[in-house]
Amino acid sequence: MIQCPTCRQRETEGELFCSNCGAYLWQPPGEDKPTLGFICTSKLRETTHITASGPSTADLKTGQIALLLPGQSLILEGKSQYVIGREGLENELPDVNLSAYGGREKGVSRKHALLRVDRRQLLLIDLGSSNGTWLNGTQLTANEPVRLESGDEIRLGKFPLRIHFNL
Amino acid sequence: MVIGNLYSLLGISPNASAEDIKIAYLGATRRFHPDVNKSAAAAEEFRLITEAHATLSDPAQRARYDAQFKEQGGSALALRCALSRGRVPALDEPQVLYALVEIRPALSLGNLPPPPVNLAVVIDRSTSMQGERLNQVKEAVMQLIDSLRPNDTCSIITFSDKAEVILSAQTGSPEQKQLAKAKVSTINAHGGTEMLCGLLAGLFELHSHLSPSTVNHLMLLTDGRTYGDENDCLLLAALAAADGISLSGLGIGEEWNDKFLDELTSLTGGTTEYISSPEQIHEFLQNKVRSLGAAFGERLTLRVLLDQDVQLLEAFKISPEPGPLETDETVRLGSLLRDRPLVVLLKFRLPRLPEGVRPIARLALYGDIPGLGRKDERITYDIAVATVANLEPPPPPPQVLIDALSKYSQHKLQERAWQQVEAGNLAGASRLLSTLSTRLLASGQPELAKVAITEAKRLEQQQTISEESKKRIKYGTRALIPLRVQDLNLDPTRL
Numbered sequence: 001m002i003q004c005p006t007c008r009q010r011e012t013e014g015e016l017f018c019s020n021c022g023a024y025l026w027q028p029p030g031e032d033k034p035t036l037g038f039i040c041t042s043k044l045r046e047t048t049h050i051t052a053s054g055p056s057t058a059d060l061k062t063g064q065i066a067l068l069l070p071g072q073s074l075i076l077e078g079k080s081q082y083v084i085g086r087e088g089l090e091n092e093l094p095d096v097n098l099s100a101y102g103g104r105e106k107g108v109s110r111k112h113a114l115l116r117v118d119r120r121q122l123l124l125i126d127l128g129s130s131n132g133t134w135l136n137g138t139q140l141t142a143n144e145p146v147r148l149e150s151g152d153e154i155r156l157g158k159f160p161l162r163i164h165f166n167l
Numbered sequence: 168m169v170i171g172n173l174y175s176l177l178g179i180s181p182n183a184s185a186e187d188i189k190i191a192y193l194g195a196t197r198r199f200h201p202d203v204n205k206s207a208a209a210a211e212e213f214r215l216i217t218e219a220h221a222t223l224s225d226p227a228q229r230a231r232y233d234a235q236f237k238e239q240g241g242s243a244l245a246l247r248c249a250l251s252r253g254r255v256p257a258l259d260e261p262q263v264l265y266a267l268v269e270i271r272p273a274l275s276l277g278n279l280p281p282p283p284v285n286l287a288v289v290i291d292r293s294t295s296m297q298g299e300r301l302n303q304v305k306e307a308v309m310q311l312i313d314s315l316r317p318n319d320t321c322s323i324i325t326f327s328d329k330a331e332v333i334l335s336a337q338t339g340s341p342e343q344k345q346l347a348k349a350k351v352s353t354i355n356a357h358g359g360t361e362m363l364c365g366l367l368a369g370l371f372e373l374h375s376h377l378s379p380s381t382v383n384h385l386m387l388l389t390d391g392r393t394y395g396d397e398n399d400c401l402l403l404a405a406l407a408a409a410d411g412i413s414l415s416g417l418g419i420g421e422e423w424n425d426k427f428l429d430e431l432t433s434l435t436g437g438t439t440e441y442i443s444s445p446e447q448i449h450e451f452l453q454n455k456v457r458s459l460g461a462a463f464g465e466r467l468t469l470r471v472l473l474d475q476d477v478q479l480l481e482a483f484k485i486s487p488e489p490g491p492l493e494t495d496e497t498v499r500l501g502s503l504l505r506d507r508p509l510v511v512l513l514k515f516r517l518p519r520l521p522e523g524v525r526p527i528a529r530l531a532l533y534g535d536i537p538g539l540g541r542k543d544e545r546i547t548y549d550i551a552v553a554t555v556a557n558l559e560p561p562p563p564p565p566q567v568l569i570d571a572l573s574k575y576s577q578h579k580l581q582e583r584a585w586q587q588v589e590a591g592n593l594a595g596a597s598r599l600l601s602t603l604s605t606r607l608l609a610s611g612q613p614e615l616a617k618v619a620i621t622e623a624k625r626l627e628q629q630q631t632i633s634e635e636s637k638k639r640i641k642y643g644t645r646a647l648i649p650l651r652v653q654d655l656n657l658d659p660t661r662l
Contacts, residue, residue: 001260012516014262016251016564017576019583020599022606024573026564083609111609128605143605143620 006130024088057150060166065115065122068162069101081116083127084156085109098159107131107157115148120167122148131157172242173219173232175547181233185224192220198474198526208472208496212529243536244464244503245273246548249565254553255520262517263480266550267568270500270509270532272463274539281505282537283318284459285381287336287369290354291389292325297356300419303445304388307452309348314456315339320381322372323351326365327358336372362393363400370407380537382462382502383412384437386455388448389428390419397427401434408435411466411535413501417442417451421635425642429491436467436501438490441642443635458487464503464544467534469511471496474526476518485571486510489648503534510650512571520554527552571650577606578644581619585641588632597626603644615643 001010002025009020016026055066055073065076074096076082085094086103088110096115098108109129116123123145126133133140134155140146148154150164174181177191197203199213222228251265288311290304308323315321322336333354334347369385377383385407393400404414416428416439428439440451471479482492484500487507492498503509515527530548535541563569580603587596600623607616622636 012263013258013260014251014255014264014517016265016569016572019576019579021602022573022576022580024569026569081611081613111605114608116613125608127609128602143601143608 055164057164057166060164062166065117065163065165065167067096068164069098070160072101076115079117081114083111084113084115085111085127098156101159103156103159106159108159109157112156113154116145117167122163122165122167124148124154129156172236172546173223176216176219177223178547178549185226188220188223192216192224198529199472203475204472206472206496208470212472212531239541240274242546243272243274243539243541243544244532244534244546245271246530246532246546248530248548248550249568250550250552251564251568252552254555255517257520257522257554257556259519261519264515264517264527264552265564265568265572266513266515267485267565267571268469268511268513268530268548270467270503270511272503272505274536276463276505276538279538281460282462282465283316283320283381284456285320285336285373285376285378285383286315286456286459287322287324287373287385289324289326289365289369289385289387291327291360291362291365291387291391292354292356293327293358293360293391294356295360295390295420295422300390300445300448301354301356303448305351305354307449308351310449311452311456312339312344312347312351314453315344316460319460320376321347322369323347324365324368324372325354326361326368327356328361328364329358330364330368332368332372336375360389360391360393361396362387362389363396363403366400366403370403370412373407373412374410377410377412379411379535379542380540382459382465382537383410384459385412385414386417386452387414387428387432388417388419389423391422392424393427397424400427400431404431404434408499413437413466413499415439415455417448418638419445419448421633421638425638433491433493434499436492436499438484438488438501440488441638443639458504459502461504461506462502463505463538464534464536467500467503467509467532469498469500470531470533471498471513472529472531473515474528477527478516479513479528480516481512481514483512483575483648484509485512485575486649489645510571512575515550517552520552522554522556524551524553526550567650571648573610574644574648577603577610578641578648580606581640581644585637588626593626593630597623600626600640603640607644610647612643612647615640618643 002013003010004018004023004025006023007021009018018025060066063077067074082095084096086108087093087097087099094111111127112129113133114125114127125145126140126142128142135146136153148163152163154161154163177195179187179191195216199209199216201210222232247269249267255262288308318338320336320338323334325331325333333350373383373385413435414432415437416432418425418428418439418441432439442451473479479494482494482498484490484492487504500509527550532546534544536544580599584596584599600619604616604619607619618636618639622632626632
């Protein structure tokens, strides 16, 4: 038997996708790197404030979204939705790959959250991540879109970022 | 009579030596000897192998066969296979193995015209079809009549409580087409849904022009459920398949019985599609007629001969039209198009395996090539795995298999959800649908994801499901399964 790293469902040896959650199960041996889980302490629930500086709303062209990470900022444009996550063993990479910024160590799931542009609004959706998504200190319910304001603070697991956009 | 490639029956290449032939013969008989393998198909295979050996072990007969096979141009069909793993660990427990089977024409038809189509369109005209649905059906059928070629045969049948032949099977001159269209325009909606009488009338019409050199097909359009005659319908479909007729279904709206129609059509190698709005009827019919006219092979049948203790757990047609397949020894696959490969996913359960190379199953593909006047063409493919005690880091499964399986597993998630609903576990079903929604969202299907999450919530809050959404999710996730032609890059070394 093998066990799904995501939902712990037991599957027959050789199975490639979890029948309970659809996760891809094939992994080269010895490289099992599931999303790190955190015990949710009260300290963790506090919003991690971002001291990073980056472009503000006024600096952005229409259609641009800026993600302000600690010490770095990423500009997104040209798509109607962006999956935020980290590298997994699947060949598929998320649109915004936080692996290089310590995403895995901070508990970011492979497909953690989704940003969607919907009629000049920006929506944030938690994709059922292992460690949750927080908006201005409040945890989101999985799969339920919430509307973002430019300047909002988001936390993916323990990964803090601030968002500015001009849509 | 010589069928196809005798060498592949023994699992060897045409330049095999006399010694190779002898060894291969002994190996093949060990696999399919009636004492070892009790299935009826194995007995037939054993007979064929013995005959092949008789021909190939005699130098004079072998030379004659070689010349004859060369003159034919070789096999008309090609089959290749990608396995989830070619090497498996020696374990004390069962394992699963996936095989993605790709079937293509091996010969070009050149400029040969496509074979004529012998078509019956069977239309549900029960009361519920009244209005927009029937109007769209009529319009689409009239356009279908216009698109028929001079040598195509077509009949049109309507049914409610009883069947009525609107147009008996005939080829179409322009005048006849005008008359046929006038008749179609008079169809009106009335009565219940008794599918058996409609199918019977349709098959009767097809039989009047039945020929191995045509594509024989029945198209069933319905929006309702048939009651009490399901089993008879299934029996009829199996008989039709044996006569070389395939069935396809189109379900309109939310009332029709998807499970039944899937089963009915898959018995013949055909598939069922779903449309939510009547405007799509037109597109469905046009696509169907186009693909019927572009057939290369007809009545394709895959015989899966399992080796000892191996089970076939699932069979599913991935491309061109996705749909479930029977897991019997004889899997009906329908037509093979000229320009699009037919792709089938097979899931095997392997027993505990000792070390060494072990055959898993033999795939024997049969089919007719009407354009070349060939019948009962056959090719053989043996699936085998090497079992090793210590599996070093194995290579990842072929990408094409991962692509197919990832979409298929999404489709299976919703299937599991409906099974949970039937078992009364609504919370479990709701959770599966919300997981599916996440997967769909992440794979760029926001519309379908929304339908799934809405259903998950409905289940949670109202303990009920919407039949329409259920069908949208089922056929929506199914429609994502077909592989694009350019993704089909199976390892040619495994040819």
